[in-house]
Amino acid sequence: MIRNRAAFFREPGASPGKGPSHGGLLSRSRCYPFVSLGRSSVPRTRMGIHMQRGRKGKRLTVAASVTEVSVDLSAEEVQLPKGDTWSVHKFGGTCVGNSQRIKNVANIIIKDPSERKLVVVSAMSKVTDMMYDLINKAQSRDDSYIFAVDNVLEKHRSTALDLLEGNDLASFLSQLDTDINNLKAMLRAIYIAGHATESFTDFVVGHGELWSAQLLSFVIKKSGVDCKWMDTRDVLIVNPTNSNQVDPDFAESENRLEKWYSQNPNNTVIATGFIASTPYNIPTTLKRDGSDFSAAIMGALLRARQVTIWTDVDGVYSADPRKVGEAVILKTLSYQEAWEMSYFGANVLHPRTIIPVRNYGIPIIIRNIFNLSAPGTMICQPADDELEDGLKLESFVKGFATIDNLALVNVEGTGMAGVPGTASAIFGAAKDVGANVIMISQASSEHSVCFAVPEKEVQAVEEALKKTFRQALDAGRLSQVQVIPNCSILAAVGQKMASTPGVSATLFDALAKASINVRAIAQGCSEYNITVVVKREDCIKALRAVHSRFYLSRTTIAMGIIGPGLIGSTLLEQLREQAAVLKEEFNIDLRVMGITGSRSMLLSEMGIDLSQWRKLLKDSGEAADLGKFVQHVHGNGFIPNTVLVDCTADSAVASHYYSWLCKGIHVITPNKKANSGPLDQYLKLRALQRQSYTHYFYEATVGAGLPIVSTLRGLLETGDKILRIEGIFSGTLSYIFNNFTGSRIFSEVVGEAKEQGYTEPDPRDDLSGTDVARKVIILARECGLKLELSDINVDSLVPKPLQTSGLTDEFMRQLPKFDQDMANKRKEAEAAGKVLRYVGVVDVTNRTGVVELRNYDNDHPFAQLSGSDNIIAFTTVRYSKQPLIVRGPGAGAEVTAGGIFSDILRLASYLGAPS
Ligand code: ADP
Ligand code: ASP
Ligand code: MG
Secondary structure (H helix, E strand, O other), rough: OHHHHHHOOOOOOOOOOOOOOOOOOHHHHOOOOOOOOOOOOOOOOHHHOOOOOOOOOOOEEEOOOOOOEEEHHOOOOOOOOOOOOEEEEEOOOOHHHHHHHHHHHHHHHHOOOOOOEEEEEEEOOOOHHHHHHHHHHHHHHOOOOOHHHHHHHHHHHHHHHHOOOOOHHHHHHHHHHHHHHHHHHHHHHHHHOOOOOOOHHHHHHHHHHHHHHHHHHHHHHHHOOOOOOEOOHHOOOOEOOOOOOOEEEHHHHHHHHHHHHHHHHEEEEEHHHHHEEEOOOOEOOOOOOOOOHHHHHHHHOOOOOEEEEEEEOOOOOOOOOOOOOEEEEEEEEHHHHHHHHHHHHOOOOOOOHHHHOOOOOOOOOEEEEEOOOOOOEOOOOHHHHOOOOOOOHHHHEEEEEEEEEEEEEEEHHHHHHOOOOHHHHHHHHHHHOOOOOEEEEOOOOEEEEEEEHHHHHHHHHHHHHHOOOOOHHHOOOOOHHHEEEEEEEEEEEEEOOHOOOOOHHHHHHHHHHHHOOOEEEEEEOOOOOOEEEEEEEHHHHHHHHHHHHHHHHOHHHHHHEEEEOOOHHHHHHHHHHHHHHHHHHHOOEEEEEEEOOEEEEEEEEOOOHHHHHHHHHHHHHHHHOOHHHHHHHHOOOOOOOEEEOOOOOOOHHHHHHHHHHOOOEEEOOOOOHHHHOOOHHHHHHHHHHHEEEEEEEEEHOOOOOOOOOOHHHHHHHOOOOOEEEEEEHHOOOHHHHHHHOEEEEEEHHHHHHHHHHHOOOOOOHHOOOEEEEHHHHHHHHHHHHHHOOHHHEEEOOOOOOEEEEEEHHHHHHHHHHHHHHHHHHHHHOOOEEEEEEEEEEEOOOEEEEEEEEEEEEOOOOOHHHHEEEEEEEEEEEOOOOOOOOEEEOOOEEEEEEHHHHHHHHHHHHHHHOOO
């Protein structure tokens, strides 16, 4: 029924641009159509048109200047249906940022199945800024405002050319031209005067919304859906306040909305955001970002079912996503929480948006226009039982927000205590200079009052205070009025957080751990908010520290990888492959914050993209600096745990472990240098490890990924007594002796192992036995033997004359000369039914260690090996008859990296990850 009427009331040929309300400076009377429109007056354009009877239709005869006609006043009596049939949408600037996006918005509106829709639109993105810029340029007499106006014109003209055609296009462009000409005239006046009044400014800056609303309504009509566009200056009436805000006059706005609707009844209304009128019909605005507020007011006036605010993020995040990469979307927020979040800087929502809808319990949903699959954030009154929902910290702390560019003012003195009126005098002074006091904190001793104001207002506040308290300052009753510049506010918001024991303690603990100095604290009695003031340069760090404390899994670990060689890069690859599974299934979040080689290093604030670390290191790496590297990885301030993974074989890197552990940095390594280095340093390291909760894991130093150190530890910790550890610890030597059979000669097998990449570049590094000796010493020390590397008897397989002889090639050429010696040993062994094996032995009973070539029976497990396998036999009191044997591949990048990786996961589980 209404739809029919809507068609009927549409004025033939009328375009929105020619509608009754919209015009520029030079068409003032058209701009304020309701000035003369009382209940009995009728717009002139309707005169003479026969109107259908309204529901409560009555006829009235009015005298018009042209002729006396009978006019049906039912137009005013098409009642505005209020309630659930309406849904309100608001599209932010980015949603209507270009022609494609405007089409997209039109589609969303058309597809919304609601019976009635009111759509509030912002100006196209950046346009409001451009409009303010015009004013600034004009009033500072900068001629370039003329080009700037042309840019505004061009932006809208080209968008219209993309979207519209025919009459629609002509009508829009003609209105645009008229508006721009009016604006030019107005800006010229401002230019001459060198000043723009607030109402001039508001009139100019509101044009972005006028144009975007008209464009959108044309596009919707073009798709065959009838709609009306509304210049909200005709409907929204607001009273300016002296705090750069406006208070809606709901009663008057509702009246005007009813009237507007009675003349434009339609199920789809496209309304301008941001703009409104004063009770005297002077155009004004709801101030920056005010379109959200416009939508909420409209929602309240219509008693709508819901208000959907469409923007460019998936909803309200637990912190500004531009500042905190791991911020999470909040599914729901109470009205109060949303208000506190937005008031304290979460600009996803204008703070005043909440007030109108809360009165009617209308929910607000924040949704992402670019990701329709995201459900968004629902802001509503939580059900009573939700407030008690679990006892998790997250349910008390919803989110964090910050406000920058503040200064603290501290008024201090003994003469303040117990003197009534001091606070009022202080804040009166601030009010007199128009300063916005954002937070206040007063110690109960009443010796000081401290408050935060925007930095740009602080000078005036300081002067006003000094003036007001001149006498008190001179008399010494007040000791000082102190300004602390460069501050930021960090607010933690959450239902009941402040009254829940432990929540604020956790917050301050997180700040303390990140070394953030808190300058002032305020906790509202509302218990929804705890506000702290910090130095501006600390603000992001503080935000990340508290956010991670409440939102990150406890097992988020910042990692620094030292030495991206073969093993390091294999580890990075394994981390890349497993990262998602670990995060999703095991709640372990491993972030590689830095990778350093010996020449260059790559640092990242949020975690390196492991699929392209090589390229990043090459393109954006900086000169390697281990000190800086460690500081970066550990000093991020928002990830609770740090581990440095040393994948080098460098004793210089190993020499830092002690100081890293002292700083609370965990260390994981396959590097044998620390544990096989000087005994006193080793003992110091282990003592430190036992005292602190900082972990040092080195499983991959022996047998690569095989569980050797952990098996040994398990035996020792459960009270077994180790008698002997004997094993083939070198994959290279395992390969060589496993293949040194039949008719083969020793030098040939060594050459083959070298070719296959089983040996170090110089095979003497393997044949010398030093590497095996290092492993022996690591295990010996683990068993409590206080041995130095030099205490191990090592039977080197490098013939004496070749030990120092020249280059690798020379060594390989000379080696065949000594084949006979080795062949003899083999023959001897074979004759006795045995095989040769190069082993390391820890004789715990005799407190010695040895590395040598030994003979083993053909049926001994050591004789059964193949390839480059390691095998280690633990003979203990419990395993005395049959040793406990660990066997498997004990060399190679994959398995070594796997060993390191499993240490990392062990660390994660020590730190609280689920097992
Ligand atoms: P619109 O033009 O749609 O009104 P705004 O720029 O006003 O968009 O608000 C959306 C922006 O708010 C997001 O792009 C985001 O960067 C920022 N923002 C700040 N804090 C938050 C938060 N806690 N949750 C979501 N977005 C936030
Ligand atoms: N266009 C206005 C602004 O940018 C209002 C809004 O988009 O919310 O401030
Ligand atoms: Mg906004």
